[in-house]
Amino acid sequence: MIVTPLTVDLIPDMEKLLALGEPYIRLRGSSDYWLYATLFANTCPVAIIDGQLVGSVIAFRSQVAPSEIYLQDVMTHPSHRRTGITRALVEEVHRQGSLWGCRRLFLTSEPGNHAAHRAWLALGFSNEQCSKPVDERRGGVPSRRVRIRGIE
8 A cells, every 4th residue: 555645646536536435525626626735735645555546534734723633534445444544544644743743633523424433433533522513404514523633
């Protein structure tokens, strides 16, 4: 497995991979992925096996709280799950965060995404209390679980 930063030439393959994550991952426009590859490549690693892109993480270092990194989208191809790809990608973001002196990684996940919840706990994330859920039908933010992992 090769873990490498996202590059512009990998965007079409990444979009195909991320489409497999619906409904939990929502595709963005190609221009968004171009920005990620151009401006945030250090925290957007991808995994390649036998020339096929099989995993990706889209993550960002906070500009408001630079000691934190938010993992926005994490995806491993269904035929490659439970093989260590997600762990390798999250560890790469963790490694980069350590170089920058970051103190924590965090992410949110949908309440019904039980497989993701198990994966986050296995990777050392823990639950942090969320504020009161807001009714999405009234223009609010949907309820999500926040997962936190410290960086040593």
